[in-house]
Amino acid sequence: MQLKTNSFLHLAILAILSLFLIMMFSNSSKNQISPEKCEEIGLSVMHIDTMAGKKINSKINYVTAMYEAEEFSGSCKIRGHGNTTWQTRELYKRPYLLKLNKSAPLFGMKQSKKWILMANTADKTSLRNEYAYFLARNVWNRMKWTPDARFAAVFINGKFNGLYQVTEKVEHEKLSLPEGSFLATVNSRLNKEWNFHTQRGTKISIRMEQKSEAEYKKMEQIIQNAEDVIFSPDFKSTEKGWQSVIDEDSFVDWYLINEFTKNHDAKFQASCYFYYDSQAKKIFMGPLWDMDISCGNINYDGCQxxxxxWVNKDQWYKRLFEDEYFAEKVAERWNETKQKLISSFDWLENESKNVKPFVMLNDSVWHNLGRRQWPHAPGWKNRKTYESEVYYMTDFLKKRAQWMSNEYSGN
Incomplete structure (x- = not known):
């Protein structure tokens, strides 16, 4: 017993020492990278300086700060953002929510107060979110709005914190919807202001703040009514079925992007946004969000x-595919956009060359490439370079495109 206890203690000490050395080396590397070095390789720079150098170590409590991004600067607040990146031991670089005191059009994007600093820690290519947004604008483009994003080097209290994607936050206002509309998301964590289970167990968070209980209840009932229709005996009816409560085009295109990339969260688990348009009186899918665990970047549930x-195996989409009409519309849309999809592989490979210097600068601090890191995509031990990670992603997508083309060729 004493031997086992000592062995456990020895391993624990080694683990703590290893973590300490990693953090010490990381901090040393951060000090060696200057804003000028980032600008030399064409990377935009953002500075965030917290009051009295306070650390950002909470996803709930904001820290007061000042920011500077190109010609824009001012006061702001910042806190942690996300879930897995803050909970997983192997992911050290964290994402943040930045709230400016005054709206600004950062890095050429539309004016906004709230911005997400996406760390892309789990994605060694840093391309999966950007590629999904590209598909949403250029291939399957029938969703109302897709977040804009720009790569930037983020310096926190004078130290280089790594490569981030400064990204528009998904908010109701960005969708420019008529009065009475609302934004919601499938959210297995049920950790927002208003959360509920539908009668079939779909976990929903309504993403509207400062509403009365009566207003939330009304929104909840609209979603429940839509689900009831989708699962009703008449769900195939044009007048009484799913076509009367959901928008066909956005549901088809959202499905194709998430099925093609085999996005793990998209099986109605997390970050599946949708909104109700009070004028159309229908639910629309979108916008896209959180695509880092896609394109083969995972080692479980067959998503590798x-x-x-994958996406059509559960909840609403499983039911929709029981209608031959919906399945045919998906196949038709795939076949009519297939050539655009194939062209996207050239864009992806070219963009990887543009992004590589940024990723390598980030890797000089965080050392992601070639290291064991959640979500442990198959073959990670053999991929030591950025090019090998990009090849793994593009190879997965090309094989996926061929498989889906074979599946849809008979429809």
Whole structure:
């Protein structure tokens, strides 16, 4: 017993020492990278300086700060953002929510107060979110709005914190919807202001703040009514079925992006946004969000396999595919956009060359490439370079495109 206790203690000490050395080396590397070095390789720079150098170590409590991004500067607040990145031991670089005191059009994007600093820690290519947004604008483009994003080097209290994607935050206002509309998301964590389970167990968070209980209840009932229709005996009816409560085009395009990339969260687990348009009186899917665990970047649930369906196996989409009409519309949309999709692989490979210097600068601090890191995509031990990570991603997508083309060719 004493031997086992000593062995456990020895391993624990080694683990703590290893973590300490990693953090010490990381901090040393941060001090060696200057804003000028970032600008030399064409990377935009953002400075965030917290009051009295206070650390940002909470996802709930904001820290007061000042920011500077190109010609814009001012006061702001910042806190942690996200879930997995803050909970997983192997992911050290964290994402943040930045709230400016005054709206600004950062890095050429539309004016806004709230911005997400996406760390892309789990994605060694830093391309998966950007590629999904590209598909939403250029291939499957029938969703109302897609977040804009720009790569930037973020310096916190004078130290280089790494490469981030400064990204528009998904908010109701960005959708420019008529009065009475609202934004919601499938959210297995149920950790927002208003959360509920539908009668079939779908976990929903309504993403509208400062509403009365009566207003939330009304929104909840609209979603429940839509689900009831989707699962009703008449769900195939044009007048009484799913077509009367959901928007066909956005549901088809959102599905194709998430199925093609085999996005793990998209099986109605997390970050599946949708909104109700009070004028159309229908639910629309979108916008896209949180695509880092896609394109083969995972090692479980079969999402590492370029073959096999994923998103249509559960909840609303499983039911929709029981209607031959919906399945045919998905196949038609795939076949009419297939050539645009194939062209996207050239864009992806070119963009990887543009982004590589940024990623390598980030890797000089965080050392992600070639290291064990959640979500442990298959073959990670053999991929020591950025090019090998990009190849793994593009190879997965090309095989996936071929498999889906074979599946839809008979429809």
């Amino acid at each position: 396999d370029p073959e096999g369906f």
